Amino acid sequence: MKTESKFLRYGIPVIVLLIGAGFMIYGATDGEAFAVLKKAVAICMECIGLG
Amino acid sequence: MKEIILWLFGLEEEALSDPTTVAGIIASFVVIAACLAVFITLIVKGRYKINRFGNKVWQRTKLITQGTWFILTNSFMVGWFKGTIYQGKLKYMCVPGMNCYSCPGAWGACPIGAMQAIFDEFDATKSWYDPETHTLVQPPLYWVAFYIIGFIMIVGALCGRFICGLLCPFGWVQDLLYKIPVKKLKLPRDERRINASKHPGAVRFFLGLDRALRYFKYAFLVIMVIFLPLIVSANPWFCKYVCPSGMLIGGIPLMSMNESLAAQAASLTLLKMSILVSLLVISVFLYRPFCRYICPLGALYSLFNPISLYKYGIDDSKCNRCKGCHACANACPMGIDPVKTPNNPECIRCGTCNATCPQKAIHSGFKFKTADGSAIRTRKNKNN
Ligand code: SF4
Ligand code: SF4
Ligand code: SF4
Numbered sequence: 001m002k003t004e005s006k007f008l009r010y011g012i013p014v015i016v017l018l019i020g021a022g023f024m025i026y027g028a029t030d031g032e033a034f035a036v037l038k039k040a041v042a043i044c045m046e047c048i049g050l051g
Numbered sequence: 052m053k054e055i056i057l058w059l060f061g062l063e064e065e066a067l068s069d070p071t072t073v074a075g076i077i078a079s080f081v082v083i084a085a086c087l088a089v090f091i092t093l094i095v096k097g098r099y100k101i102n103r104f105g106n107k108v109w110q111r112t113k114l115i116t117q118g119t120w121f122i123l124t125n126s127f128m129v130g131w132f133k134g135t136i137y138q139g140k141l142k143y144m145c146v147p148g149m150n151c152y153s154c155p156g157a158w159g160a161c162p163i164g165a166m167q168a169i170f171d172e173f174d175a176t177k178s179w180y181d182p183e184t185h186t187l188v189q190p191p192l193y194w195v196a197f198y199i200i201g202f203i204m205i206v207g208a209l210c211g212r213f214i215c216g217l218l219c220p221f222g223w224v225q226d227l228l229y230k231i232p233v234k235k236l237k238l239p240r241d242e243r244r245i246n247a248s249k250h251p252g253a254v255r256f257f258l259g260l261d262r263a264l265r266y267f268k269y270a271f272l273v274i275m276v277i278f279l280p281l282i283v284s285a286n287p288w289f290c291k292y293v294c295p296s297g298m299l300i301g302g303i304p305l306m307s308m309n310e311s312l313a314a315q316a317a318s319l320t321l322l323k324m325s326i327l328v329s330l331l332v333i334s335v336f337l338y339r340p341f342c343r344y345i346c347p348l349g350a351l352y353s354l355f356n357p358i359s360l361y362k363y364g365i366d367d368s369k370c371n372r373c374k375g376c377h378a379c380a381n382a383c384p385m386g387i388d389p390v391k392t393p394n395n396p397e398c399i400r401c402g403t404c405n406a407t408c409p410q411k412a413i414h415s416g417f418k419f420k421t422a423d424g425s426a427i428r429t430r431k432n433k434n435n
Binding site: 004008010011012013014016017019020021022023024025026027028030031032033034035036037038039040041042043044045046047048049050051 | 061094110136137139140142143145151152153159160165168169192193196197198199200201202203204205207208209251286287290291294297298300302303305306311315316317319321322323324355358359362382399426429
């Protein structure tokens with residue numbers, strides 16, 4: 001039976017998770033999070049089919 | 052306390068003099084408490100042990116979970132009462148599913164909308180006027196949306212498309228419509244194993260079409276969410292021309308409560324309404340057409356299914372496949388054979404196979420072992 005090694009099963013996702021956390025922190029400090037907030041707090045006319 | 056509530060709800064002090072706003076705040080707390088009570092009850096009753104009570108109970112549990120999650124994440128009742136949207140700081144964060152931030156009740160941002168919003172930011176210092184085309188050229192400020200990619204990597208690495216199965220509002224709506232008892236367009240299980248000579252040409256045609264169309268969601272992701280907003284013009288292209296979720300939980304409620312918005316309806320509204328209605332009608336006959344063929348968020352999460360911490364696995368020592376059992380593959384609404392590919396990118400982690408298996412041979416979770424302590428297979432098995 002083919003089973004995954006511990007590294008494939010847990011190591012890879014944990015590495016991906018940590019890289020993701022790093023990306024999020026970098027993006028947030030680079031002003032991306034603010035761009036998201038700015039867009040999300042006003043009614044998005046494109047989303048609701050008026051833009 | 053008052054300051055915390057005002058901060059949380061994104062309101063100014065004067066807003067509290069409006070009785071509708073106050074009623075909205077109180078209603079939000081009541082709804083959140085009710086939703087949490089539902090989740091706690093389901094956990095205490097052991098309903099999340101997917102194969103414990105059989106598929107019927109699991110399907111009910113799943114629908115209740117999806118609905119409760121939708122209500123919980125869209126429980127800013129001030130918005131529902133007044134026809135406005137939430138404007139507080141929680142909108143820095145995304146919710147994991149396809150949940151439009153223009154839904155009156157939404158507390159968080161939609162990852163796909165947010166990604167386009169980042170791509171639509173332009174660098175004013177580098178803008179220049181092109182006299183030939185008479186246009187102002189505005190280069191993007193961000194070429195990579197690290198904030199959203201990071202978020203999707205975290206969610207994906209944790210649970211892959213589990214979000215699609217249980218925590219996405221538009222997935223839930225399609226699931227509800229598929230419950231309508233009419234004859235379904237069901238394709239035979241596991242398309243790759245179809246024996247050409249045994250199936251009529253029409254079936255083979257639809258199988259081939261289904262398989263080809265499933266790649267379209269990656270095209271929607273690359274073209275409408277990334278390429279067009281970055282290169283062509285600073286517009287949320289996917290939101291503007293396709294997204295049915297924005298129309299359903301944002302456009303329809305806002306326009307029905309807000310006359311000035313309804314008055315602005317135009318040809319674009321008609322286009323988006325037509326897309327929404329078509330998808331909803333198809334959902335009655337075909338399981339989750341939007342998730343299968345269009346959704347860019349599902350496309351992103353699908354990449355993580357094979358590597359996520361939360362996985363599906365098969366206990367081959369219990370599985371009756373060798374005796375010809377195909378109960379799981381026949382039950383899978385996405386047309387996957389979980390025994391063959393338990394972590395297929397198309398699997399939305401809906402749990403149906405797990406709840407259906409008469410042998411309780413399908414496992415899902417972060418860690419699993421067979422009765423004799425050996426590891427459960429999470430990888431492909433080409434022999435089955
Ligand atoms: S594919 Fe998209 S719409 Fe469907 S459940 Fe997943 S995130 Fe939601
Ligand atoms: S339903 Fe269970 S026993 Fe039957 S093939 Fe699937 S995993 Fe094996
Ligand atoms: S393989 Fe199982 S969990 Fe995945 S979509 Fe099919 S029935 Fe749902």
